[in-house]
Amino acid sequence: MTNRYNTSGRNYGYGKQTMFAVKNALKDKYGGGKFATRAAHEARFKHFANYINAEGINDLRKVDENTFTRYSKTITNSVNAGDMKVTYAQNLLSTVNVVMEQMRGDTNLSVSPSATVGQRTHIRSEAPKSVDRAMVQSAVEKMTCPRAQASVPLAREFGLRFKETALLNLNRAIKEASTLGKINIVDGTKGGRTADRWVNLSKRQIGMLKQTKHAAGKFKNLVGKTGNFKQWQNQFAAEYRNSGARKILGKFHDLRAAFACERYQELTGKPAPVITGQRTASYEADLKAREQLATFLGHNRISVVNSYIGTSSV
Helix, strand or coil: CCCCCCCCCHHHHCCCCHHHHHHHHHHHHCCCCCHHHHHHHHHHHHHHHHHHHHCCCCCHHHCCHHHHHHHHHHHHHHHHCCCCCHHHHHHHHHHHHHHHHHHHCCCCCCCCHHHHHCCCCCCCCCCCHHHCHHHHHHHHHHCCCHHHHHHHHHHHHHCCCHHHHHHCCHHHHHHHHHHHCEEECCCCCHHHCCCCCEEECCHHHHHHHHHHHHHHCCCCCCCCCCCCHHHHHHHHHHHHHHCCHHHHHCCCCHHHHHHHHHHHHHHHCCCCHHHHCCCCCCHHHHHHHHHHHHHHCCCCCHHHHHHHHCCCCC
């Protein structure tokens, strides 16, 4: 990480225009890489830039603790009014911290996102509708694109994110399934994670892989002939929404939650807490299941599992 800290230069020497300076600061911080992260920070900082611009501040050297206090109060009011989610509010404040730290070269000017707008809630409180496979089938029947139809049960049976369903190398998966009885989820993983994520297969899952390969035709994955993931993502989203499948199942990500709930019951012999409203498995069995689910789902922290299966509290 480099730093151009310069109190005599506008925006600490990063450029005369606020957002141009922010772009340069983030490029220095991330060494020219992390394009998605930089883009997210730029988009969020624009919210702060608009706020200070309305206050007549056009140089980030003039931002002080009082500016932070006023901005934080505005964000808090939006959250309290129900106009902004806690998660987004925290992200906005975190981004301001990141950019100002890079520009200033210190952390003397910062705000605590959680103390300002409250803690994020990542504990699932409603059971995913796709726990019921009949609901999944009903949604699939409303869709017309074979590749879209294959994506939904694939996510449900393997606990995959959408990008993982799209980029799963079906040729390799079917070969692994036939020789090893399990497949390794490595394509389209979040953040490009490379750690092994093996999923032992049931007859149902093996059959699902074959059905998916049939839908993909001669192509190795569901993206199809264009090979353009973003284009396929947009096409799928339109199909999932317009067909009415989303109304039946909810968010596509809920399919992962249904997989997690089912796997939890297999591991503990008890329904997932989000199904019953509380944990009914022993603490030890619950913890062990969460550790395994974190691996199945491609996470490093078991706390994340709360957002799939519910609380671990009795």
